[in-house]
Each structure stands twice: as C-alpha cells, then as structure tokens.
Amino acid sequence: MSYKPSSLFNLIQSINKGLFLPHIQRPFVWEEEQMLKLFDSLMRNYPIQTLLFWKTKDEIKARKFMEEVEWDPNLSDYYEPNVSKAGCEKTFVLDGQQRLQTLYATFAGAIKGANEERLEAYFDTSNGDVMSEDGLLYALKFSKVALPRPWYRVADLVGKDGQRNSEELADDMNEHLDEAEDAQPAEARPNSADQKARQKRVRRNFAQLVSLLREDKHFWIQELDGVANNYTYGTVLDIFVRVNSGGTKLDASDLMFAAMKEGWDEIEEAIEETTALLNSTKIGFDKTFPLKCLLVVHGRGAEASAEKFTGADGAKLLADMKEGWDKAEAAFQELHDFLKTDLKVYSEKVVRSHNSFIPLFDYLYFNPKPNERSRALMRGYYYKAQLFGWYSHGTDKVINGLHSVVGQHCTGSFPMQSVKDYFSGRGYSTNLYKQDLEQTRLRFLLLNLVYVDQMGGSPFDVKCKGNEPHIDHIYPRHALSTKLGLGGAEVNTLGNFRFVGATDNIRKRAELPDSYFGRLKSYGCPIEKHLLLDEFATDTKKLVFDESTYRSFRDRRLQRIWEICDRTVNPELATAKAGGEG
Structure with missing residues (x-):
C-alpha cells in the first residue's frame, strides 16, 4: 500500500478520466452546509483525513463523479460501461467520495439549484476575520449569476487564471477594491488601518486558495494497488465496509x-x-x-x-x-x-x-x-x-x-x-405547491411520503442489505424517448415515477407497463399502491403504450400524488379552507 501526497489540481484532472467511484459507493449525500464547512476547513488549513483509493483491472462497475451535483441523481446515468470492463485499468475511491465530489463541484463544476439551474462557487476573498452564525470564517456561495468583487469565481483558478500566481490575483482584487472604496463618499470610506487589514486578508486568502489547488501538501492518498499486488475484490470490499463503518471515533x-x-x-x-x-x-x-x-x-x-x-x-x-x-x-x-x-x-x-x-x-x-x-x-x-x-x-x-x-x-x-x-x-x-412536485431534489422524499401513506412504510424489504428503494419509471424512459419521441420534461415527471427495490431494479428489464404490472399482479403484488389509479390497477391492459394513454395516466396519477402530498404536508391549509383553526 502506497501513501503519497497529491495536489487538488491533479485529483481534479484525474476525475472521470482515471479516477471513478465503484458501484458499491452510496450516492452523494452531503447537504450544501457540509460542502461549505469542508471549504472553510481547508481555508483554515485543517486536516481533512486521508483519501483511500484502489487501482485495479478487475471487471467492476464504474460510476462517474457529477460535474453538476444533483441531489437525487439517477445513478445509472453516471455508469461507464467501457471503463467497467475487465482489463481496463482504473482507480476507485473507497473512502473520500463526499469530499472529492464537493471539491470537484467547487473548483471545476457546479451544483444544481432548486429549479435545475447551474450554480457555481464564489468565494469572498476579503473575509476571514469575522465568524458567521454558522461557525464559518470563510464565505463560499453557489450562485447562478456572477457575483461582484470581492467575490471570486473559484473555477477560474483552474480555467482562465490557471497560469497566474496568488500575488497577481491578490493585487488585481485589491486594486479593484481600493478604487471602489476611494470612489465612496469620505464618510463611508474605511480608514487606512481597515483597508490594510483587508488587503492582507485578500493576499492571505489567494495564497491559501492557490496552495490548496497546486501544492502537494494538503491531500494525502493511501492507494491499494490491485494491479501490482493481490488485492482481490473480496479483500477490498471488506476494507471498504470497515473504513465506512466509522470505527471508534471520539465525538x-x-x-x-x-x-x-x-x-x-x-x-x-x-x-x-x-x-x-x-x-x-x-x-x-x-x-x-x-x-x-x-x-x-x-x-x-x-x-x-x-x-x-x-x-x-x-x-x-x-x-x-x-x-x-x-x-x-x-x-x-x-x-x-x-x-x-x-x-x-x-x-x-x-x-x-x-x-x-x-x-x-x-x-x-x-x-x-x-x-x-x-x-x-x-x-x-x-x-x-x-x-x-x-x-x-x-x-x-x-x-x-x-x-x-x-x-x-x-x-x-x-x-x-x-x-x-x-x-x-x-x-x-x-407551503408545498403542486409545481414543487417536479423539483428533482424532492423526488425521493415525495415518493416516500406517498408510499408511507399508501403502504404504511417501504414497499420493499429494507432489512435485506442493499434493497433500499430506487426511483424507477413506470412507462420506460428509453421507450418513451425513442418510440414516442417525448422529451425529458414529459418523461421525468413524478407522475411517471415509482419505487422499486434495488435488487429488483438491477434485474429489471425495460418492459412495457401492461406486461410488467400484469406479471406483478399475477404474483399477488399490490400494484394499486404503485399505480395509485384503480382503473389501471384493475385492468393492466389499459396501460397502453401510446402518447395519449401515457399522458392521461401520468397527469391523473400526478394529481393523485398531489392530493396525498397536500393533505400530509399542508394539513393546516385544509383546516383553514374548511373554516377551522390554522
């Protein structure tokens, strides 16, 4: 096992080229707050623990990192079949996915906003002297529009400013801020001491930012070399389980x-x-x-x-x-x-x-x-x-x-x-509104709400390890796209989504709904809890694969989902409408 330092730039450059996630990794689960805390820790020069990698040529299903972080991604969209093949050398991240995905999104990518817009990372280069209410010294924001100085677009450090050093970047920022302050009325200008303190913070912040990206001292990697040594899949799986089970940690x-x-x-x-x-x-x-x-x-x-x-x-x-x-x-x-x-x-x-x-x-x-x-x-x-x-x-x-x-x-x-x-x-x-049902990041929570309401819990045996519910299309996505010519907005809607057990999802074929749900019904599966519309659950042959039937089914099912969600999430509004207490 080797133990070596790496620059963040080299890590970012290797992501989705030689560095991937194995299929055993869970989805990205950090909230934005945790992403901001990681950036703050790095700016304070705090250690962030070692990353654990595994190099192999084995046939292991490889998943890409997200260039734009989705909060409820369809993981199948990110698998790389050619990289997964036996004989293809690749390196997997066994421990460090959350940190690396955060850094990739911050320095070279983005996150998706509530309305699917692209939000890029901007850093306030003048801060570092006052603690926020969240306990952060260094402010990072994800924004869909460019923020004015002293905010700096972090991705520029990899892009257009990739050849500039920290002194040049700091001097450029300070010169701009000095001019802006000098243009203010005399009573609003900072005094000389405050201006010098701000200039010092800007220089320090750019020095740390550049150091984080380009120097081989902030990130350390332990690598299991399964190409040169005998690290079998079974051994690596055991290591993965242990490093992700937490061990004995002082909290x-x-x-x-x-x-x-x-x-x-x-x-x-x-x-x-x-x-x-x-x-x-x-x-x-x-x-x-x-x-x-x-x-x-x-x-x-x-x-x-x-x-x-x-x-x-x-x-x-x-x-x-x-x-x-x-x-x-x-x-x-x-x-x-x-x-x-x-x-x-x-x-x-x-x-x-x-x-x-x-x-x-x-x-x-x-x-x-x-x-x-x-x-x-x-x-x-x-x-x-x-x-x-x-x-x-x-x-x-x-x-x-x-x-x-x-x-x-x-x-x-x-x-x-x-x-x-x-x-x-x-x-x-x-308040929850009907248009909120189409927010991608809310999909899983809303479907969970519906299943809890209809089934009193998960429809699948989650005691079976790895059988957590997956989100799946009722009318197959590929068929809707290729045979009916429908776009993503028409296909990827909550009216066409349901839960399926992870183990079933792996085996599931792109079967048309009348056949698929007809089979489930013959096995005694309560398909009415999935379809939500008695008409189709009673006679699955009505799930005809044509445009008008699909749209009618999808829209009526979405309305039924809305009724369940509205009743559960907005109970006070129902009472208010009825004239009772709010």
Missing part, C-alpha cells in the same frame, strides 16, 4: 460525558439506552442527539459542549436533568412512537436532518400525549422541514429560536402557524 458526546460523570454518574447509561430506543426506528442517531434535546428543554441552548456541564451552572444543569429525567424519558418514548407509528420512518435515507426532530421532542416534553390534530400538524412540520431544508443552515440557532415557540405548554394544538412564521421570516418556503 462531542464523549467529551461531554467526561465532564458530566461527577455530577450524575448514571447519565451515560441513560443516554445510551435512549439512543438505542430511538435507533430502533431505523434512524442512526448518535448520543449527542438526546443530549442536545435535554439541553434545549432545560433552557441551555442546542449547542453541545463540555463547558456547559462544568462549574456551578453545570452542576445545576445536571441536577435539573436528573430531577426531570422521568419526564424526559416519557417524551423520548413518545418521540420514538411518533417516528414509528406516525412518520413510519424505515430508513436513514428518508431523513435529511436529525436535528429537525429536536423541536418535536421539545414540544412533547411540555405537551405530552398530543391529540390527533396535533399529530397531523407535527407530521406536516416534519415533511416541511425535510422538503424545504429548514435545517440546512444555522441549525442550532434555528432550534434555539423554535424553543420559544414549542418549548412551553401550548393551548390547542401544535403551533404550526407560529413555526411557519419563524421560517418564512428566515426566507424559507412553508
């Missing part, structure tokens, strides 16, 4: 327990039991989650740190937590029951933010045994939070802000309107 909760043991020596056991209870819902909570819940309900804020459990204030907090444990334990049990019986969560993949559950615990702590109306509103809150990215930025600040809304006894039902007012004030969407 924030371990540090907090060390500070807490003196005040309440049984707390770690209580938290571990609570975490195990919550994880029986198939969600991978860590021990920090219940600790953050307890901090919030006891008025200490969601920020998890060992310092909160030290000194006189820490002793009082522990005493309060110990005294109120029975109440907290009952709220954790109610949260577990809500996840299992109301949300019917069956997989980690359907949850975008664990932190979105903390306000639900906060509410249950002060409002135990909610009525059915409150539970419907809590379901609506959960889906809104996941769909609209309510917890994508400034998570702890959001949780603390909501504590004043849900962290008290609430007369009536769950305070949905106050929650919506809070998020709309932060610029987030708060």
Whole structure:
C-alpha cells in the first residue's frame, strides 16, 4: 500500500478520466452546509483525513463523479460501461467520495439549484476575520449569476487564471477594491488601518486558495494497488465496509460525558439506552442527539459542549436533568412512537436532518400525549422541514429560536402557524405547491411520503442489505424517448415515477407497463399502491403504450400524488379552507 501526497489540481484532472467511484459507493449525500464547512476547513488549513483509493483491472462497475451535483441523481446515468470492463485499468475511491465530489463541484463544476439551474462557487476573498452564525470564517456561495468583487469565481483558478500566481490575483482584487472604496463618499470610506487589514486578508486568502489547488501538501492518498499486488475484490470490499463503518471515533458526546460523570454518574447509561430506543426506528442517531434535546428543554441552548456541564451552572444543569429525567424519558418514548407509528420512518435515507426532530421532542416534553390534530400538524412540520431544508443552515440557532415557540405548554394544538412564521421570516418556503412536485431534489422524499401513506412504510424489504428503494419509471424512459419521441420534461415527471427495490431494479428489464404490472399482479403484488389509479390497477391492459394513454395516466396519477402530498404536508391549509383553526 502506497501513501503519497497529491495536489487538488491533479485529483481534479484525474476525475472521470482515471479516477471513478465503484458501484458499491452510496450516492452523494452531503447537504450544501457540509460542502461549505469542508471549504472553510481547508481555508483554515485543517486536516481533512486521508483519501483511500484502489487501482485495479478487475471487471467492476464504474460510476462517474457529477460535474453538476444533483441531489437525487439517477445513478445509472453516471455508469461507464467501457471503463467497467475487465482489463481496463482504473482507480476507485473507497473512502473520500463526499469530499472529492464537493471539491470537484467547487473548483471545476457546479451544483444544481432548486429549479435545475447551474450554480457555481464564489468565494469572498476579503473575509476571514469575522465568524458567521454558522461557525464559518470563510464565505463560499453557489450562485447562478456572477457575483461582484470581492467575490471570486473559484473555477477560474483552474480555467482562465490557471497560469497566474496568488500575488497577481491578490493585487488585481485589491486594486479593484481600493478604487471602489476611494470612489465612496469620505464618510463611508474605511480608514487606512481597515483597508490594510483587508488587503492582507485578500493576499492571505489567494495564497491559501492557490496552495490548496497546486501544492502537494494538503491531500494525502493511501492507494491499494490491485494491479501490482493481490488485492482481490473480496479483500477490498471488506476494507471498504470497515473504513465506512466509522470505527471508534471520539465525538462531542464523549467529551461531554467526561465532564458530566461527577455530577450524575448514571447519565451515560441513560443516554445510551435512549439512543438505542430511538435507533430502533431505523434512524442512526448518535448520543449527542438526546443530549442536545435535554439541553434545549432545560433552557441551555442546542449547542453541545463540555463547558456547559462544568462549574456551578453545570452542576445545576445536571441536577435539573436528573430531577426531570422521568419526564424526559416519557417524551423520548413518545418521540420514538411518533417516528414509528406516525412518520413510519424505515430508513436513514428518508431523513435529511436529525436535528429537525429536536423541536418535536421539545414540544412533547411540555405537551405530552398530543391529540390527533396535533399529530397531523407535527407530521406536516416534519415533511416541511425535510422538503424545504429548514435545517440546512444555522441549525442550532434555528432550534434555539423554535424553543420559544414549542418549548412551553401550548393551548390547542401544535403551533404550526407560529413555526411557519419563524421560517418564512428566515426566507424559507412553508407551503408545498403542486409545481414543487417536479423539483428533482424532492423526488425521493415525495415518493416516500406517498408510499408511507399508501403502504404504511417501504414497499420493499429494507432489512435485506442493499434493497433500499430506487426511483424507477413506470412507462420506460428509453421507450418513451425513442418510440414516442417525448422529451425529458414529459418523461421525468413524478407522475411517471415509482419505487422499486434495488435488487429488483438491477434485474429489471425495460418492459412495457401492461406486461410488467400484469406479471406483478399475477404474483399477488399490490400494484394499486404503485399505480395509485384503480382503473389501471384493475385492468393492466389499459396501460397502453401510446402518447395519449401515457399522458392521461401520468397527469391523473400526478394529481393523485398531489392530493396525498397536500393533505400530509399542508394539513393546516385544509383546516383553514374548511373554516377551522390554522
């Protein structure tokens, strides 16, 4: 096994040429917030762990990195059959996909926005002196339009500025900013000291940015050479499972327990039991989650740190937590029951933010045994939070802000309107509209909502490893395109998508729907839960492969999906329309 440094430029140049992802890798799962944190860490010169590669000539299915990050990609679009063949030398990323995909999108590609627009990375070259509310020193934005200076398009460092050094880039930026500041009215101009400090930050930022891209000291690679040595697929698969299972890592909760043991020596056991209870819902909570819940309900804020459990204030907090444990334990049990019986969560993949559950615990702590109306509103809150990215930025600040809304006894039902007012004030969407059904990044969550509503969970056995639901076309995409001449917008619509088990999807042929669903029906499969329209489920021969039938089926099924989603995500609107409480 070799261990060597590499420049980011060389890594980017090798992506999708010699460097690929093996089919065993999960999809890209980082949210934009995590991408920004990685960039901030690199600008601070923090280490980001070693990348693990495997060179081989074996026949292994190879997948490309995304030049534009899609949040719910069809992975089959990215497979490279020629590279996958035996005898073709290629290098696979076993550990580091999330980091490399982020860096590729930042320095040479883009991400896709909510409306499928291309968003490129821009860096504020003048910052680095003030911490943002998200805990970041270095601001990076993905934008569909060019941002004015001091913002710098990061991809230019690989493109048009590829031959320029950091001094030239910094001097050019500072000269432009100096001229802009000098043109301001005298009272608005920064003083000489502030201007010099900004010039210094710009020089430092460009020096670090150029260093990250061009120098062989920030990225280290361990490579398993399966061409020169005997690294079989079985051995590499075992290594892959181990490096991606986490191992023994010290997290924030371990540090907090060390500070807490003196005040309440049984707390770690209580938290571990609570975490195990919550994880029986198939969600991978860590021990920090219940600790953050307890901090919030006891008025200490969601920020998890060992310092909160030290000194006189820490002793009082522990005493309060110990005294109120029975109440907290009952709220954790109610949260577990809500996840299992109301949300019917069956997989980690359907949850975008664990932190979105903390306000639900906060509410249950002060409002135990909610009525059915409150539970419907809590379901609506959960889906809104996941769909609209309510917890994508400034998570702890959001949780603390909501504590004043849900962290008290609430007369009536769950305070949905106050929650919506809070998020709309932060610029987030708060209602689901029919046009939202066509947002690519929402596809999986919306389909999951429909299947949970219709089947009470996943339609497939997710206990079988690797059998998570995949999104698949009902009317085959290729046939619609080649035989009926329909474009992507007509084919790739939620009205034509359903879930299929991953193992079935691998074996599935591009069979026409009347034949395919007719076969499933003969096997006793509840095809009405997939098709949603009784007329076609009763007689699958009505799934005729022609343009008019397809469009009619697709549009009517989309309307049915909308009715289910609207009822679930916007329960407060249905009540308001009926003249009841909002």
